[in-house]
Amino acid sequence: MSATRQLIEEMERKAISMAPENKAFLDKLARTKPKNLDRIIHKIHYEVFNEVDCLDCGRCCSSLGPMIFESDIDRMSSAVKMKTSAFKDMYIRMDEDGDYVFKEMPCPFLGHDNYCFIYQNRPKACREYPHTDRKRFYQVALKTYYNITTCPAVFEIVNRLKREMV
Ligand code: SF4
Numbered sequence: 001m002s003a004t005r006q007l008i009e010e011m012e013r014k015a016i017s018m019a020p021e022n023k024a025f026l027d028k029l030a031r032t033k034p035k036n037l038d039r040i041i042h043k044i045h046y047e048v049f050n051e052v053d054c055l056d057c058g059r060c061c062s063s064l065g066p067m068i069f070e071s072d073i074d075r076m077s078s079a080v081k082m083k084t085s086a087f088k089d090m091y092i093r094m095d096e097d098g099d100y101v102f103k104e105m106p107c108p109f110l111g112h113d114n115y116c117f118i119y120q121n122r123p124k125a126c127r128e129y130p131h132t133d134r135k136r137f138y139q140v141a142l143k144t145y146y147n148i149t150t151c152p153a154v155f156e157i158v159n160r161l162k163r164e165m166v
Pocket residue numbers: 060061066107108109110111115116117118119122123126
């Protein structure tokens with residue numbers, strides 16, 4: 001079994017029971033904004049993504065709908081050689097918050113092998129997920145809590161971060 005599949009199993013076994021501890025930890029980071037937080041979490045992010053293979057996972061593309069901007073729709077529609085209006089009709093809806101999202105999940109561009117058919121032109125939100133390498137991580141610490149049960153990389157990043165920040 002690949003390292004990524006092992007990590008997914010571990011996440012599925014432990015993430016729910018660890019939820020209170022993880023929530024308290026990430027809440028504290030959001031409140032206290034430690035000065036060294038970005039340096040530490042960015043290092044861990046790159047270490048973990050050297051070990052995790054997204055092609056062995058695909059969970060974010062199966063279950064989380066990325067927020068989609070007009071510029072994303074322009075890029076995606078030209079990648080699949082469709083008019084923007086036809087692309088919107090076929091793939092896009094507006095959610096209850098007024099944001100564009102894919103009509104259905106799993107994402108229509110996710111292949112059975114977990115490759116993204118439009119990888120070079122995927123939405124900005126897909127490129128940035130799971131946000132553990134962004135600046136001022138404390139601003140997304142609470143959002144990260146909700147990714148711990150979806151993304152095995154986030155599960156592992158938060159575990160390592162807890163060990164380094166004690
Ligand atoms: S566009 Fe690509 S990266 Fe984004 S959710 Fe779909 S398959 Fe995943």
